[in-house]
Amino acid sequence: MAKKRKNKSNEPEFNPLLQATYLEIVDNQLRQNDPPEARQTYERLIAEGESDRSARLLIGSAIAYETYKVLATQTAFDLKRYIRHLNMLPDQSFIDD
Secondary structure (H helix, E strand, O other): OOOOOEOOOOOEOOOHHHHHHHHHHHHHHHHHOOOHHHHHHHHHHHHOOOOHHHHHHHHHHHHHHHHHHHHHHOOOOOHHHHHHHHHHOOOOHHHHO
């Protein structure tokens, strides 16, 4: 299962609008099979026992991380890094990099 980070009050930290946006991106990637690794990751996570929502949230975490890196470093989207992170899921240790 996807683990949610907690804030000091032990509540999940997330912005519902951003979460909805990332889930829409995931849905688009799955529907368009672009990149194909997103669909492969989704199917692998489902086969490993993740729910549909959990699998989509996990993929969304990789998208969110890549978005953060693009904004923080003012660099282009790194497809190879994104795919590497997809392959790590459900392990989200890349978030702590």
